[in-house]
Amino acid sequence: MKKVAVVGCTGAVGMTMLQLLEDTDYEVVCMASERSAGKRLKAGNTEHLIEPFSVEGCASCDIVFLCVSGSFALEYGERLAENSYVIDNSSAFRYHPNIPLLVPPINGQRYKGEKLIANPNCSSAIALMVLGPLHDAFGLESAIISTYQAASGAGQPAMLELREKAKAFSDYGDQDDSENFAHNLAFNVIPQVDSFEDNGYTREEMKVVWELRKVLDEPDLAISTTAVRVPTLRSHAESLSLRFKQPVHSLAQVRELLAAAPGVEVVDEPKQGVYPMPMTSTYKHAVEVGRIRYNLIYGEHGLDLFISGDQLLRGAALNAFEIMQLVDD
Template identity: 55%
Template structure:
Protein backbone atom coordinates (compact mmCIF):
# COMPACT_ATOMS: atom_id res chain seq x y z
CA UNK A 1 0.00 0.00 0.00
CA UNK A 2 3.04 2.31 0.31
CA UNK A 3 3.57 2.71 -3.45
CA UNK A 4 0.00 2.50 -4.69
CA UNK A 5 -1.97 3.54 -1.62
CA UNK A 6 -4.68 1.24 -0.36
CA UNK A 7 -8.31 2.42 -0.31
CA UNK A 8 -10.41 -0.74 0.00
CA UNK A 9 -10.01 -4.46 0.63
CA UNK A 10 -13.02 -6.66 -0.10
CA UNK A 11 -12.57 -10.33 0.54
CA UNK A 12 -14.24 -13.65 1.13
CA UNK A 13 -12.38 -16.38 3.00
CA UNK A 14 -13.06 -20.05 2.34
CA UNK A 15 -11.88 -21.78 5.49
CA UNK A 16 -11.26 -25.53 5.75
CA UNK A 17 -12.70 -27.75 8.47
CA UNK A 18 -9.24 -27.84 10.09
CA UNK A 19 -9.69 -24.17 10.97
CA UNK A 20 -12.22 -25.36 13.54
CA UNK A 21 -9.75 -27.89 14.95
CA UNK A 22 -9.78 -31.67 15.20
CA UNK A 23 -13.52 -31.74 16.00
CA UNK A 24 -14.32 -29.90 12.77
CA UNK A 25 -12.20 -32.24 10.67
CA UNK A 26 -13.74 -35.29 12.36
CA UNK A 27 -17.27 -34.06 11.69
CA UNK A 28 -16.51 -33.53 8.00
CA UNK A 29 -14.87 -36.96 7.66
CA UNK A 30 -17.62 -38.76 9.61
CA UNK A 31 -20.34 -37.03 7.61
CA UNK A 32 -18.77 -38.12 4.33
CA UNK A 33 -18.32 -41.69 5.59
CA UNK A 34 -21.98 -41.79 6.65
CA UNK A 35 -23.01 -40.61 3.18
CA UNK A 36 -21.00 -43.37 1.49
CA UNK A 37 -22.25 -45.99 3.95
CA UNK A 38 -25.90 -44.91 4.41
CA UNK A 39 -26.64 -42.55 1.53
CA UNK A 40 -27.12 -39.59 3.87
CA UNK A 41 -24.89 -37.31 5.89
CA UNK A 42 -24.98 -37.67 9.66
CA UNK A 43 -26.58 -34.71 11.50
CA UNK A 44 -24.16 -31.94 12.50
CA UNK A 45 -22.97 -31.85 16.09
CA UNK A 46 -20.11 -29.35 15.91
CA UNK A 47 -20.98 -26.99 13.03
CA UNK A 48 -24.22 -25.00 12.84
CA UNK A 49 -25.19 -26.93 9.68
CA UNK A 50 -24.11 -29.97 7.68
CA UNK A 51 -20.65 -29.28 6.22
CA UNK A 52 -20.28 -32.16 3.71
CA UNK A 53 -21.61 -31.04 0.29
CA UNK A 54 -22.31 -27.58 1.73
CA UNK A 55 -20.72 -24.25 2.58
CA UNK A 56 -21.55 -22.32 5.75
CA UNK A 57 -21.22 -18.49 5.75
CA UNK A 58 -20.81 -18.47 9.53
CA UNK A 59 -17.48 -18.71 11.40
CA UNK A 60 -17.53 -17.66 15.06
CA UNK A 61 -20.24 -15.62 16.79
CA UNK A 62 -22.34 -13.02 15.00
CA UNK A 63 -21.80 -9.45 16.18
CA UNK A 64 -24.29 -6.58 16.44
CA UNK A 65 -23.14 -5.18 13.08
CA UNK A 66 -24.09 -8.43 11.28
CA UNK A 67 -20.50 -9.55 10.76
CA UNK A 68 -19.03 -12.52 12.61
CA UNK A 69 -16.21 -12.20 15.11
CA UNK A 70 -13.89 -13.94 12.60
CA UNK A 71 -14.77 -11.40 9.89
CA UNK A 72 -14.12 -8.48 12.24
CA UNK A 73 -10.86 -10.09 13.41
CA UNK A 74 -9.59 -10.12 9.81
CA UNK A 75 -10.49 -6.42 9.49
CA UNK A 76 -8.80 -5.45 12.78
CA UNK A 77 -5.66 -7.49 12.06
CA UNK A 78 -5.19 -6.02 8.58
CA UNK A 79 -5.53 -2.48 9.92
CA UNK A 80 -3.13 -3.18 12.79
CA UNK A 81 -0.47 -4.97 10.72
CA UNK A 82 -0.38 -2.30 8.01
CA UNK A 83 -1.01 0.65 10.30
CA UNK A 84 -3.99 1.58 8.15
CA UNK A 85 -6.18 4.54 8.98
CA UNK A 86 -9.92 4.26 9.41
CA UNK A 87 -10.21 5.74 5.89
CA UNK A 88 -9.19 2.35 4.46
CA UNK A 89 -12.34 0.25 4.16
CA UNK A 90 -12.02 -3.49 4.75
CA UNK A 91 -14.88 -5.94 4.46
CA UNK A 92 -14.74 -9.71 4.87
CA UNK A 93 -17.14 -12.62 4.59
CA UNK A 94 -15.83 -15.82 6.19
CA UNK A 95 -17.19 -19.11 4.85
CA UNK A 96 -16.56 -22.64 6.16
CA UNK A 97 -16.05 -25.05 3.23
CA UNK A 98 -15.92 -28.88 3.07
CA UNK A 99 -12.18 -29.25 2.62
CA UNK A 100 -9.94 -30.75 5.29
CA UNK A 101 -6.91 -28.47 5.05
CA UNK A 102 -5.84 -25.14 3.51
CA UNK A 103 -7.85 -21.95 3.52
CA UNK A 104 -8.52 -19.88 0.40
CA UNK A 105 -9.44 -16.26 -0.18
CA UNK A 106 -10.91 -14.23 -2.99
CA UNK A 107 -9.57 -10.69 -2.65
CA UNK A 108 -10.36 -7.40 -4.37
CA UNK A 109 -8.30 -4.32 -3.58
CA UNK A 110 -8.75 -0.71 -4.63
CA UNK A 111 -5.59 1.40 -4.74
CA UNK A 112 -5.08 5.17 -4.91
CA UNK A 113 -2.70 4.84 -7.90
CA UNK A 114 -2.97 2.37 -10.79
CA UNK A 115 -1.54 -1.07 -10.00
CA UNK A 116 -0.99 -3.10 -13.21
CA UNK A 117 -1.54 -6.87 -12.89
CA UNK A 118 1.79 -7.70 -14.59
CA UNK A 119 3.64 -5.56 -12.04
CA UNK A 120 1.76 -7.19 -9.18
CA UNK A 121 2.54 -10.65 -10.57
CA UNK A 122 6.28 -9.88 -10.68
CA UNK A 123 6.25 -8.42 -7.18
CA UNK A 124 4.52 -11.51 -5.86
CA UNK A 125 7.01 -13.82 -7.61
CA UNK A 126 9.84 -12.13 -5.71
CA UNK A 127 8.08 -12.26 -2.33
CA UNK A 128 9.32 -14.89 0.13
CA UNK A 129 6.74 -17.53 1.00
CA UNK A 130 4.68 -16.88 -2.13
CA UNK A 131 4.24 -19.17 -5.11
CA UNK A 132 2.54 -17.55 -8.10
CA UNK A 133 0.26 -20.10 -9.80
CA UNK A 134 -1.35 -17.98 -12.49
CA UNK A 135 -1.94 -19.48 -15.93
CA UNK A 136 -5.71 -19.87 -16.29
CA UNK A 137 -5.38 -20.91 -19.96
CA UNK A 138 -3.61 -24.04 -18.69
CA UNK A 139 -6.03 -24.38 -15.76
CA UNK A 140 -3.28 -23.36 -13.32
CA UNK A 141 -4.47 -21.34 -10.33
CA UNK A 142 -4.38 -21.71 -6.54
CA UNK A 143 -6.23 -24.71 -5.15
CA UNK A 144 -6.49 -25.69 -1.48
CA UNK A 145 -5.80 -29.30 -2.44
CA UNK A 146 -2.47 -28.30 -4.01
CA UNK A 147 -1.59 -25.89 -1.19
CA UNK A 148 -2.06 -28.57 1.47
CA UNK A 149 1.29 -29.53 2.94
CA UNK A 150 3.12 -26.62 1.30
CA UNK A 151 4.84 -23.89 3.30
CA UNK A 152 4.35 -21.38 0.47
CA UNK A 153 1.07 -19.60 -0.14
CA UNK A 154 -0.27 -19.90 -3.70
CA UNK A 155 -1.47 -16.69 -5.38
CA UNK A 156 -3.14 -16.51 -8.79
CA UNK A 157 -6.06 -15.30 -10.90
CA UNK A 158 -4.30 -11.92 -10.69
CA UNK A 159 -6.26 -9.48 -12.82
CA UNK A 160 -7.43 -5.91 -13.24
CA UNK A 161 -10.61 -5.33 -11.29
CA UNK A 162 -13.74 -4.72 -13.34
CA UNK A 163 -15.13 -2.80 -10.36
CA UNK A 164 -12.16 -0.49 -9.68
CA UNK A 165 -10.53 -0.47 -13.12
CA UNK A 166 -6.81 0.36 -13.29
CA UNK A 167 -6.86 1.20 -9.59
CA UNK A 168 -7.92 -2.27 -8.58
CA UNK A 169 -6.68 -5.84 -8.51
CA UNK A 170 -8.45 -9.12 -7.94
CA UNK A 171 -6.69 -12.33 -7.00
CA UNK A 172 -7.20 -15.72 -5.38
CA UNK A 173 -5.04 -17.19 -2.63
CA UNK A 174 -4.71 -20.68 -1.10
CA UNK A 175 -2.50 -21.64 1.81
CA UNK A 176 -2.15 -24.39 4.36
CA UNK A 177 -2.98 -22.55 7.57
CA UNK A 178 -1.63 -25.43 9.63
CA UNK A 179 1.84 -24.75 8.20
CA UNK A 180 1.67 -21.06 7.45
CA UNK A 181 -0.64 -19.74 10.15
CA UNK A 182 -3.99 -18.10 9.59
CA UNK A 183 -5.26 -17.58 6.05
CA UNK A 184 -4.74 -13.92 6.78
CA UNK A 185 -1.04 -14.54 6.14
CA UNK A 186 -1.88 -14.93 2.47
CA UNK A 187 -3.33 -11.44 2.34
CA UNK A 188 -0.43 -10.01 4.32
CA UNK A 189 2.15 -11.52 1.98
CA UNK A 190 0.34 -10.30 -1.13
CA UNK A 191 -0.14 -6.81 0.29
CA UNK A 192 3.48 -6.55 1.44
CA UNK A 193 4.71 -7.55 -2.00
CA UNK A 194 2.60 -4.81 -3.60
CA UNK A 195 3.73 -2.33 -0.92
CA UNK A 196 7.43 -3.00 -1.59
CA UNK A 197 7.13 -1.90 -5.20
Protein backbone atom coordinates in the same frame (compact mmCIF):
# COMPACT_ATOMS: atom_id res chain seq x y z
CA MET B 1 20.47 -24.80 23.88
CA LYS B 2 17.26 -22.76 23.90
CA LYS B 3 14.22 -24.44 25.44
CA VAL B 4 10.69 -23.98 24.08
CA ALA B 5 7.33 -25.17 25.39
CA VAL B 6 4.34 -26.02 23.21
CA VAL B 7 1.25 -25.69 25.41
CA GLY B 8 -1.71 -27.43 23.77
CA CYS B 9 0.56 -29.85 21.92
CA THR B 10 -2.17 -32.39 21.12
CA GLY B 11 -4.30 -30.01 19.02
CA ALA B 12 -3.99 -29.48 15.27
CA VAL B 13 -1.90 -26.29 15.59
CA GLY B 14 0.20 -27.74 18.42
CA MET B 15 1.02 -30.84 16.39
CA THR B 16 2.01 -28.71 13.39
CA MET B 17 4.18 -26.59 15.69
CA LEU B 18 6.00 -29.71 16.88
CA GLN B 19 6.65 -30.78 13.29
CA LEU B 20 8.21 -27.39 12.50
CA LEU B 21 10.43 -27.62 15.59
CA GLU B 22 11.58 -31.17 14.81
CA ASP B 23 14.73 -30.34 12.85
CA THR B 24 15.82 -27.38 14.96
CA ASP B 25 18.32 -27.15 17.82
CA TYR B 26 15.65 -26.21 20.37
CA GLU B 27 14.86 -28.45 23.31
CA VAL B 28 11.09 -28.97 23.06
CA VAL B 29 8.76 -29.44 26.03
CA CYS B 30 5.24 -30.70 25.27
CA MET B 31 2.49 -29.59 27.62
CA ALA B 32 -1.21 -30.40 27.69
CA SER B 33 -4.00 -31.03 30.17
CA GLU B 34 -3.78 -33.52 33.02
CA ARG B 35 -5.86 -35.87 30.86
CA SER B 36 -3.04 -36.16 28.30
CA ALA B 37 -0.09 -35.91 30.71
CA GLY B 38 2.14 -38.97 30.79
CA LYS B 39 1.17 -40.09 27.30
CA ARG B 40 3.62 -40.19 24.41
CA LEU B 41 2.99 -38.09 21.33
CA LYS B 42 4.61 -38.67 17.94
CA ALA B 43 5.15 -35.65 15.68
CA GLY B 44 7.07 -36.33 12.50
CA ASN B 45 9.81 -38.77 13.46
CA THR B 46 10.09 -37.59 17.06
CA GLU B 47 8.26 -38.98 20.06
CA HIS B 48 7.55 -36.62 22.96
CA LEU B 49 6.46 -37.27 26.52
CA ILE B 50 3.54 -34.98 27.39
CA GLU B 51 3.91 -33.02 30.62
CA PRO B 52 1.04 -31.41 32.52
CA PHE B 53 0.87 -27.66 32.03
CA SER B 54 2.33 -25.59 34.84
CA VAL B 55 3.44 -21.99 35.19
CA GLU B 56 6.64 -23.23 36.88
CA GLY B 57 7.41 -25.60 34.00
CA CYS B 58 6.98 -22.83 31.46
CA ALA B 59 9.20 -20.51 33.51
CA SER B 60 12.19 -22.74 32.71
CA CYS B 61 11.61 -22.22 28.97
CA ASP B 62 12.94 -19.37 26.86
CA ILE B 63 9.90 -19.33 24.57
CA VAL B 64 6.34 -20.56 25.17
CA PHE B 65 3.88 -21.22 22.37
CA LEU B 66 0.26 -21.05 23.49
CA CYS B 67 -1.82 -23.25 21.17
CA VAL B 68 -4.84 -23.04 23.43
CA SER B 69 -8.14 -21.22 23.87
CA GLY B 70 -8.42 -17.47 24.34
CA SER B 71 -9.72 -17.89 27.88
CA PHE B 72 -6.68 -20.00 28.83
CA ALA B 73 -4.35 -17.44 27.23
CA LEU B 74 -6.04 -14.59 29.10
CA GLU B 75 -5.61 -16.45 32.38
CA TYR B 76 -1.95 -17.35 31.94
CA GLY B 77 -0.40 -15.35 29.07
CA GLU B 78 0.80 -12.28 30.99
CA ARG B 79 2.04 -14.38 33.93
CA LEU B 80 4.07 -16.59 31.62
CA ALA B 81 5.54 -13.52 29.91
CA GLU B 82 7.16 -12.49 33.19
CA ASN B 83 9.79 -15.21 32.61
CA SER B 84 9.56 -16.24 28.94
CA TYR B 85 8.74 -14.90 25.52
CA VAL B 86 5.13 -15.93 24.89
CA ILE B 87 3.69 -16.36 21.39
CA ASP B 88 -0.08 -16.70 21.64
CA ASN B 89 -2.08 -18.30 18.83
CA SER B 90 -5.48 -17.30 20.22
CA SER B 91 -7.37 -14.02 19.78
CA ALA B 92 -6.86 -13.07 23.45
CA PHE B 93 -4.31 -10.28 22.94
CA ARG B 94 -4.52 -9.43 19.23
CA TYR B 95 -6.39 -6.16 19.70
CA HIS B 96 -4.50 -4.89 22.76
CA PRO B 97 -2.79 -1.64 21.74
CA ASN B 98 0.44 -2.45 23.59
CA ILE B 99 0.82 -6.05 22.41
CA PRO B 100 2.33 -6.57 18.94
CA LEU B 101 0.36 -8.52 16.35
CA LEU B 102 3.01 -9.85 14.00
CA VAL B 103 3.29 -11.32 10.53
CA PRO B 104 7.10 -11.19 10.36
CA PRO B 105 7.54 -10.72 6.57
CA ILE B 106 5.01 -7.86 6.67
CA ASN B 107 5.52 -5.95 9.93
CA GLY B 108 8.33 -7.77 11.71
CA GLN B 109 10.44 -4.61 11.55
CA ARG B 110 8.08 -3.03 14.09
CA TYR B 111 8.90 -5.62 16.78
CA LYS B 112 10.55 -3.89 19.76
CA GLY B 113 11.40 -6.84 22.00
CA GLU B 114 8.04 -7.27 23.76
CA LYS B 115 7.72 -10.48 25.79
CA LEU B 116 4.06 -11.23 24.87
CA ILE B 117 3.27 -11.42 21.16
CA ALA B 118 0.00 -12.20 19.40
CA ASN B 119 -0.29 -14.45 16.36
CA PRO B 120 -3.02 -13.34 13.92
CA ASN B 121 -6.15 -15.13 12.80
CA CYS B 122 -5.51 -17.67 10.05
CA SER B 123 -7.45 -15.82 7.33
CA SER B 124 -5.66 -12.58 8.20
CA ALA B 125 -2.20 -14.17 8.16
CA ILE B 126 -2.79 -15.77 4.77
CA ALA B 127 -4.21 -12.60 3.19
CA LEU B 128 -1.49 -10.36 4.59
CA MET B 129 1.28 -12.24 2.80
CA VAL B 130 -0.18 -10.87 -0.45
CA LEU B 131 -1.71 -7.63 0.80
CA GLY B 132 1.49 -6.43 2.46
CA PRO B 133 3.67 -6.13 -0.66
CA LEU B 134 0.77 -4.76 -2.73
CA HIS B 135 0.03 -2.12 -0.09
CA ASP B 136 3.70 -1.09 -0.03
CA ALA B 137 3.73 -0.73 -3.81
CA PHE B 138 0.36 0.87 -4.58
CA GLY B 139 -1.24 2.01 -1.31
CA LEU B 140 -4.28 -0.08 -0.39
CA GLU B 141 -7.44 2.04 -0.23
CA SER B 142 -10.08 -0.65 0.31
CA ALA B 143 -10.49 -4.43 0.34
CA ILE B 144 -13.50 -6.70 -0.10
CA ILE B 145 -12.53 -10.19 1.03
CA SER B 146 -14.43 -13.46 0.85
CA THR B 147 -12.84 -16.38 2.71
CA TYR B 148 -13.45 -20.06 2.03
CA GLN B 149 -12.28 -21.67 5.24
CA ALA B 150 -11.21 -25.25 5.84
CA ALA B 151 -12.44 -27.55 8.59
CA SER B 152 -9.04 -27.35 10.33
CA GLY B 153 -9.93 -23.85 11.54
CA ALA B 154 -12.36 -25.52 13.95
CA GLY B 155 -9.72 -27.96 15.21
CA GLN B 156 -8.71 -31.59 14.92
CA PRO B 157 -12.15 -33.04 15.85
CA ALA B 158 -13.75 -30.93 13.12
CA MET B 159 -11.42 -32.36 10.48
CA LEU B 160 -12.28 -35.87 11.64
CA GLU B 161 -16.00 -35.08 11.58
CA LEU B 162 -15.81 -33.81 7.99
CA ARG B 163 -14.08 -37.02 6.85
CA GLU B 164 -16.67 -39.20 8.61
CA LYS B 165 -19.67 -37.17 7.42
CA ALA B 166 -18.39 -37.21 3.84
CA LYS B 167 -17.99 -40.99 3.91
CA ALA B 168 -21.49 -41.43 5.34
CA PHE B 169 -23.24 -38.86 3.11
CA SER B 170 -26.26 -40.17 1.21
CA ASP B 171 -28.44 -37.15 0.47
CA TYR B 172 -29.33 -33.71 1.78
CA GLY B 173 -31.68 -33.83 4.74
CA ASP B 174 -30.03 -36.96 6.07
CA GLN B 175 -27.87 -36.48 9.18
CA ASP B 176 -27.50 -32.72 8.79
CA ASP B 177 -26.46 -32.26 12.43
CA SER B 178 -22.93 -31.36 13.48
CA GLU B 179 -20.88 -31.22 16.67
CA ASN B 180 -18.23 -28.81 15.35
CA PHE B 181 -19.99 -26.55 12.83
CA ALA B 182 -23.29 -24.69 12.63
CA HIS B 183 -24.49 -27.39 10.18
CA ASN B 184 -23.13 -30.53 8.53
CA LEU B 185 -20.20 -29.38 6.37
CA ALA B 186 -20.02 -32.42 4.08
CA PHE B 187 -21.01 -31.40 0.52
CA ASN B 188 -22.09 -28.05 1.91
CA VAL B 189 -20.86 -24.50 2.47
CA ILE B 190 -21.81 -22.59 5.61
CA PRO B 191 -21.83 -18.75 5.61
CA GLN B 192 -21.05 -18.66 9.32
CA VAL B 193 -17.64 -18.95 10.95
CA ASP B 194 -17.80 -18.08 14.67
CA SER B 195 -20.69 -16.22 16.32
CA PHE B 196 -22.58 -13.23 14.95
CA GLU B 197 -21.86 -9.70 16.15
CA ASP B 198 -24.48 -6.94 16.55
CA ASN B 199 -23.57 -5.49 13.12
CA GLY B 200 -24.58 -8.71 11.32
CA TYR B 201 -20.98 -9.78 10.66
CA THR B 202 -19.47 -12.81 12.37
CA ARG B 203 -16.60 -12.39 14.78
CA GLU B 204 -14.36 -14.20 12.27
CA GLU B 205 -15.18 -11.57 9.66
CA MET B 206 -14.48 -8.73 12.07
CA LYS B 207 -11.18 -10.32 13.09
CA VAL B 208 -9.97 -9.88 9.52
CA VAL B 209 -11.00 -6.21 9.56
CA TRP B 210 -9.35 -5.47 12.89
CA GLU B 211 -6.17 -7.43 12.22
CA LEU B 212 -5.46 -6.18 8.70
CA ARG B 213 -5.74 -2.62 9.99
CA LYS B 214 -3.36 -3.31 12.88
CA VAL B 215 -0.70 -5.25 10.96
CA LEU B 216 -0.68 -2.82 8.02
CA ASP B 217 -0.75 0.12 10.47
CA GLU B 218 -3.77 1.58 8.66
CA PRO B 219 -6.44 2.10 11.36
CA ASP B 220 -8.99 3.58 8.93
CA LEU B 221 -8.54 1.11 6.07
CA ALA B 222 -11.91 0.29 4.45
CA ILE B 223 -12.47 -3.48 4.62
CA SER B 224 -15.53 -5.71 4.31
CA THR B 225 -15.41 -9.47 4.73
CA THR B 226 -17.59 -12.55 4.27
CA ALA B 227 -16.33 -15.77 5.86
CA VAL B 228 -17.63 -19.12 4.63
CA ARG B 229 -16.79 -22.59 5.92
CA VAL B 230 -16.19 -25.02 3.04
CA PRO B 231 -15.55 -28.79 3.03
CA THR B 232 -11.76 -28.69 2.63
CA LEU B 233 -9.45 -30.10 5.28
CA ARG B 234 -6.47 -27.77 5.86
CA SER B 235 -6.17 -24.95 3.35
CA HIS B 236 -8.22 -21.77 3.28
CA ALA B 237 -8.90 -19.94 0.03
CA GLU B 238 -9.74 -16.26 -0.29
CA SER B 239 -11.04 -13.92 -2.98
CA LEU B 240 -9.55 -10.42 -2.77
CA SER B 241 -11.07 -7.37 -4.49
CA LEU B 242 -8.67 -4.50 -3.90
CA ARG B 243 -8.67 -0.79 -4.64
CA PHE B 244 -5.41 1.19 -4.61
CA LYS B 245 -4.43 4.83 -4.32
CA GLN B 246 -1.84 4.49 -7.08
CA PRO B 247 -2.61 3.05 -10.53
CA VAL B 248 -1.36 -0.43 -11.38
CA HIS B 249 0.14 0.00 -14.83
CA SER B 250 0.94 -3.65 -15.57
CA LEU B 251 -0.26 -7.06 -14.42
CA ALA B 252 3.19 -8.38 -15.28
CA GLN B 253 4.55 -5.91 -12.69
CA VAL B 254 2.13 -7.34 -10.10
CA ARG B 255 3.19 -10.92 -10.84
CA GLU B 256 6.86 -9.96 -10.63
CA LEU B 257 6.29 -8.10 -7.36
CA LEU B 258 4.43 -11.02 -5.77
CA ALA B 259 6.90 -13.62 -7.09
CA ALA B 260 9.65 -11.74 -5.24
CA ALA B 261 7.65 -11.47 -2.00
CA PRO B 262 8.72 -13.87 0.80
CA GLY B 263 6.26 -16.66 1.48
CA VAL B 264 4.30 -16.13 -1.74
CA GLU B 265 4.08 -18.36 -4.84
CA VAL B 266 2.49 -17.05 -8.04
CA VAL B 267 0.27 -19.77 -9.52
CA ASP B 268 -1.38 -17.96 -12.38
CA GLU B 269 -1.92 -19.70 -15.71
CA PRO B 270 -5.72 -19.91 -15.66
CA LYS B 271 -6.14 -21.01 -19.28
CA GLN B 272 -4.10 -24.10 -18.42
CA GLY B 273 -6.16 -24.69 -15.28
CA VAL B 274 -3.33 -23.47 -13.04
CA TYR B 275 -4.52 -21.34 -10.13
CA PRO B 276 -4.52 -21.47 -6.32
CA MET B 277 -6.45 -24.33 -4.75
CA PRO B 278 -6.50 -26.10 -1.38
CA MET B 279 -5.53 -29.25 -3.29
CA THR B 280 -2.19 -27.71 -4.22
CA SER B 281 -1.53 -25.34 -1.30
CA THR B 282 -2.02 -27.90 1.49
CA TYR B 283 1.29 -28.63 3.29
CA LYS B 284 3.01 -25.71 1.51
CA HIS B 285 4.75 -22.97 3.45
CA ALA B 286 3.96 -20.42 0.74
CA VAL B 287 0.62 -18.78 0.01
CA GLU B 288 -0.47 -19.38 -3.57
CA VAL B 289 -1.77 -16.36 -5.51
CA GLY B 290 -3.36 -16.33 -8.95
CA ARG B 291 -6.36 -15.26 -11.06
CA ILE B 292 -4.58 -11.88 -11.09
CA ARG B 293 -6.66 -9.42 -13.10
CA TYR B 294 -7.86 -5.85 -13.16
CA ASN B 295 -11.04 -5.20 -11.22
CA LEU B 296 -13.89 -4.37 -13.63
CA ILE B 297 -15.12 -1.52 -11.41
CA TYR B 298 -11.86 0.16 -10.37
CA GLY B 299 -9.87 -0.33 -13.61
CA GLU B 300 -6.14 0.31 -13.17
CA HIS B 301 -6.76 1.29 -9.56
CA GLY B 302 -8.05 -2.18 -8.68
CA LEU B 303 -7.11 -5.83 -8.73
CA ASP B 304 -8.99 -9.09 -8.20
CA LEU B 305 -6.96 -12.04 -6.97
CA PHE B 306 -7.53 -15.54 -5.60
CA ILE B 307 -5.26 -17.00 -2.94
CA SER B 308 -4.93 -20.22 -0.97
CA GLY B 309 -2.79 -21.14 2.02
CA ASP B 310 -2.46 -23.93 4.55
CA GLN B 311 -4.41 -22.83 7.63
CA LEU B 312 -2.32 -24.87 10.07
CA LEU B 313 1.00 -23.72 8.59
CA ARG B 314 0.91 -20.22 7.13
CA GLY B 315 -2.28 -19.42 9.00
CA ALA B 316 -0.99 -20.46 12.42
CA ALA B 317 2.08 -22.54 13.33
CA LEU B 318 4.45 -21.30 10.63
CA ASN B 319 3.72 -17.66 11.44
CA ALA B 320 4.34 -18.40 15.13
CA PHE B 321 7.58 -20.17 14.19
CA GLU B 322 8.71 -17.09 12.25
CA ILE B 323 7.85 -14.91 15.24
CA MET B 324 10.11 -17.17 17.33
CA GLN B 325 12.94 -16.65 14.84
CA LEU B 326 12.39 -12.89 15.08
CA VAL B 327 12.48 -13.02 18.89
CA ASP B 328 15.58 -15.21 18.85
CA ASP B 329 17.46 -13.12 16.28
